[in-house]
Amino acid sequence: MADGQDLSIFVRHGTGGVAGMELAVDGMRCAGCMHAIERGLARETGILNARVNLALKRVTVEWREGALRPEAIVASLAALGFKAYPFLPAHEREAAQQEDKRLLRYLGVAGFASMNIMLLSVSVWSGNANDINPVTRDFFHWVSALIALPTAAYAGRPFFESALRALQAGAVNMDVPIMLGIVLALGMSVIVTLNHGEHAYFDGVVMLIFFLLIGRYLDQLMRRRTRDLAGNLAALKAETATRLGADGSSVIVPIAAIAPGDLVLVRPGERVSVDGLVEAGASELDQSLVTGETAPASVAVGERVHAGTLNLSGALTIRVEAAGAGTLLSEIDRLMAQAVESRSRYVRLSDRAARLYAPVVHATALATFLGWMLFGLAWHQALIIAITVLIITCPCALGLAIPAVQVVSAAALFKRKVMLKQGDALERLAEVDTVVFDKTGTLTLPEPGLSNLAAIAPDVLAAAGALAAASRHPLARPIAMAAGEPRPLETVREHHGLGLSATVDDVEMRLGSVAFCGAEAEAMAVSAAYPAASLIAWRHGARCAVFAVDQHLRPDAAASIRDLRTLGLDVVILSGDRAEAVVPLAEALGIAEFKAGQRPDEKIAELERLAAAGRRTLMVGDGLNDAPALARAHASMSPISATQLAQASADIVFLGEELAPVAASLRIARKARRLMVQNLWFAVLYNAVAVPIAIAGFATPLVAAVAMSGSSLVVTLNALRAGRQPAAVVREGSA
Template identity: 55%
Template sequence: MGKHQRDLDNFVTPLPGGLAHLDLAVEGVRCAGCMAKIEKGLGEVPGIERARLNFSSKRLAVDWRAGEVAPGDILDRLEALGFSAYPFDPGARREAEAEESRRLLKAVAVSGFAAANIMLLSVSVWSGNATDIEPETRDLFHWVSALIAIPTVGYAGQTFFRSAAAALKAGRVNMDVPISIGVILALSLSLFETFTGGRHAYFDAATMLLFFLLIGRWLDVDMRRRTRAQAENLAALKGESALQLLPDGEMRRVPLSALAAGDRVLVAAGDRISVDGTVESGRSEFDRSLVTGETAYEEVAEGGQVHAGTLNIGGALVVRVTAASEGTLLDEVNGLLEKAEAARSSRLALADRAAKLYAPMVHSTAALTFLGWMLAGAGWQEALTTAIAVLIITCPCALALAVPAVQVVASGLMFRAGVLLNDGSAIERLADVTTVVFDKTGTLTLPSPALVEGQDIPGEIIQRAARLARSSRHPLAEALQPLYQGEPFAGAREHRGQGVEATLADVTMRLGSATFCGVPQPEVEHVADGGHSIVWYREGDGPAWPIRIGQTLRPDAVETIEALKDRGLRVVVLSGDRHAAVSAVADELEIDTYFAGLTPTEKVGLLDDMKRSGQHVLMVGDGLNDAPALAAAHVSMSPVSAVHLSQAAADAIFLGDRLVPVLRALRISGIARRAMSQNLAFSALYNVFAIPVAVAGFVTPLLAAVAMSLSSITVTLNALRLRYAARKV
């Protein structure tokens, strides 16, 4: 595509003061030197006010005086500097998560400041209580603590109060309910003590609790935000945009969010189509492997349906965008996705399950303590104080950190293993897995086709064919290109949708379809085997060589599948491709159970059957047809080459050409799940010791503070231990 067509106006956001702004994902930034090169290189362009590269997220923000620089010039300039840059779709919502992360970090800072300063005052009161503090001085310290604690709880506690209120309104109990009750009661009791000149105030416990819990919460949100940002970069690099044809005949590149049903887009040969629609003009072949798992190409002509994610390998097409209408594949997928999402929201995370057990237990213990002390003849005031002390000491500090601390460490380990998590709770679900279900095309096999091994073709013929292939953009030609590293033939000409030819020493070499190479029909039929695509190569009137090109397995697929089986996991293949193609792959990988020719509904149905028989399924798939299965499975993963919808439905994305990240993710999750259980068990044990002490009325603020920080530190250290445990896997 020519540079003049790169109209980027739809990606640009206007800023006040006559400035324009563009966010770009930059490919090829590896060192800090690149950062200086890009910023300096763009800074020299007159009109550009600011260019700043975020080295952590590999994103570039450029501001310029509107009208003085064309956005395309920025991309050209970056290209000249040696970097490819891709604009972000401004329709994608991503500021909200960054904002939440910043808000939580602010709350962490505020509660940290409050906890430290109140602790300073509290230590004085505790040591004073043990010696000879004057009641007036103690009251002063309590009042100062109250002045710090009230606004802190009001500000930093909002996260928990809101979530608890929402849960109660929906008739559920989550972890935030006992947290909110504990914090509010601790604060109220302390205020009461302060007003009445009492000895014991729990201001430090309330703020410290918030501080520890907010750290866990922030880590969780920040982890998700970073994962999402990675996925967005990948989406931008894939160029999820379309070339729109305007009514006046002009063309412009627009983000997908700017397209509506009825718009017309141009899909060039070799482009991946990004919308669903009907072909208005043109004729071509489509690679639908990302959509249906089918490896054979499909022909489309005027009036035919095309789906987002398919690759146009023939000629240019004009496509009219359609909304998901009834009866189409996308409609079926969307319906199934909705159903799966609804089923998914009823699934309880480990921490929520713990909260469900924990909240009623703690609250009934506190109530019984109150009744018991009343019956024993203590005044209501003393009984209430003791009951609140029970709530404070059992406050789920360790419990609330138990899972997020492990999740953060485990997600860091997963990131290093090439796995990006969409959802932190995927870690604990991965640990339950008993069955691994793979899609075939693009998951067990590489996303792009390659030369099929074991063909009886002389080496120099393949070399020349590969050299000729370097002049073509056809996917089958691209599969041959890596076999020849040098320059392409001079004067090679590509005939779109047919093949490529070049003349050397009066011999014309042709690479392309059978008709393009002049191969007689009987020979074509003789060679066809159904499993592979065939591209023909012929020199002059010499013999025509059929070159088989097909899906090849990921380089480590055999070892990974074997390792999965060694872990005692059942391995199954569910594919939308033909039986012959699926059984060949299953045989090579020694997988006994496989199903071919499945529709998305059948895939989900088989997964449901497995679920009913008590299996926990990890679904690994990449196609549009896998998206509902990915959402319906217990836990799911997608390769980075997957269609957008599938990546969004999967719990995790794995990078690279290898399959081993799937195995590593399972291993890491196993250790992480063990650490979570240890942490939860420790929290339970802690309560076994703490509750009797509290019920008996022996808890002082000092004891509460020591117990709370010790238990929190213990679970955090146990989570960090994971890094060392994971070295051994």
């Protein structure tokens, strides 16, 4: 963000004289950074509230109107050591890519330098230590210094910058002991070299930086910033509306200029921009993205419509009840923000441990130095032992324990057509005991199909498909697809609210409602066989047919539900669809616990009821009405066919038409969590053994660096086990 730029255009002006702004923040690494920012901003005069979202690396700041300018907030964050700028999705993606490249550059330099210094060390110590020429040894030490010092200054920047920011803000994070260990070890190595000593520790320092950068890069992969969830609502939010005057004139005005009581006109093909009552006209609305209802809803005078729904056929005149902030769409947006904020308080296990780890490391090293001084050891010898303690207790294994498992598990999930979006989702997914499914597009395929296709004659299907191809109606689409996407008939006439007609062989052909086609008798039989289906009739002279259009279950839905039960999970359906469509599906899958006609707030209320009962839920959904619930659930999954908002809200997205990835993800998550716990316990046990040895003076900084690096390798190798799954699971995920 250029200096002097006016940031007022990014400020939200709320009720009660409260202004707010959302900022993206660079450099947030752990819970210590989060607390430093919140404490630092809380001290600023005029700021009412500052909430940090560590998962999204953003901070939301609120202040009294006129109390300060937004530029002052950015300056305050800069004083705390954090670069901040108004959140913009494009800028966020670019910054994440630049950070990836930066870490890879540092990693490459550290790896290359580490190999060269290790070769020098081997050359020095390959023979008898007593036979080494001191001049040769000093020469190799100085060459190592010439490699190590600039390498540490360059490749160690991520740790130095993070540690200095934390110290500047009066906090301590897990990078502070790393920085101290690197600086003290380098300083001692230079002193030893100047005094012609035998042991310098340049190789250990560079190796330490190399392994720490591996952990930092793995962590960066799993902590990629997610796109702004609210930005995905833009496609549904109309910026303007056509307002009707008292004299019947119309004018297009910004949505902010629409007030309750105004009349607005919504033409066919336009998205409804307000909540209100239909004053004149009749039409059908596609409201699947808002309510989850699959069938187009017919609306007439006196019926309520919501912003975000799509007008399919006739023009509507709507009396405005709410526009902008008061609509159902804005309520979904609010619920989304609330749910995401509650999740942002989830502190990852490694960060919680690290908050206690850093001060313990410092206290242990200081106590070691003072203790050996009291026992009469020379100060430089006591300092070497303290440095050894500082290095051997650096939280490298702790830093790798979780990210390494996450990366390997993410690769295993990807092989099973599952994409992990949130790094901590594996932990939460492993704790799940209840799976909550949406119906439409989740348990069922995203596109409706013909349920009675086998009963339709091929020539009838071809003729009806050619007529259906001329329509954009969602119920005509399955007929055209079943017919193989034929060329649309010419001179097709549309009859408002009824259907289509065309003259074929001098005889009128119709496709539309049962009444429009005079197919009441045929419809009764089809309706009895498919009570939940929508009926589309076709007539050409004396020939008549009725198509049953319905949502079809995903091919492995029943098997997947059984598989989830074998894992000891309860299964629930929460659907915005009508009860007539939900009940037979729940019965077919053997799911006893289900609710139909659920609004977004009701879905969240049900999830909160389950949470209050001690149940941890996995929400699987695909619609806009599922997005707040996906964000509020303990963990969430969404099919790739879902709306952008649902995908952005979910922790995990899966590909294909099968539900097998749900059970496969749960198995992998449970194993991943076991490995995470094992790695964390190993880090604890490692320090329980290594620290006393270092305190007793039985190790050197070089040995400490090797031991610390070895602990990192152990947790990494253990993490690789996350990619090995039983053969049955592999077959299930790849079916």
